[in-house]
Amino acid sequence: MIVKHEIANKGEKPLLVWIEPWAEQYSVPPGSELELAFAGPYDDPVFYTAAEEEGLVFTCGWAGSTFEATLDGHRATPNRD
Numbered sequence: 001m002i003v004k005h006e007i008a009n010k011g012e013k014p015l016l017v018w019i020e021p022w023a024e025q026y027s028v029p030p031g032s033e034l035e036l037a038f039a040g041p042y043d044d045p046v047f048y049t050a051a052e053e054e055g056l057v058f059t060c061g062w063a064g065s066t067f068e069a070t071l072d073g074h075r076a077t078p079n080r081d
Helices: none
Strands: 002-008 015-020 024-028 033-039 048-053 056-060 066-071
Touching: 002 056, 024 033, 024 066
Parallel strands: 015 056
Antiparallel strands: 002 033, 015 024, 033 066, 048 056
16 A cells, blocks of 8 residues: 655745654755655555644654655655754
């Protein structure tokens, strides 16, 4: 099963997207869109996104899943901070 999720930054400041359980984070510049494609063996995945505070989005895949991230159509690289 593949579940795609798009996160668009319509604000004026960079948006931080935190992805669990991998503890990876991506910075999404204003006017950009991050697409996450989660894949895994389950028919009913547990998947959610919550805005924890302004400028931060917390996203979680499900047990046994993997994901790929693209930023504006190009493979995204996680922040290394």
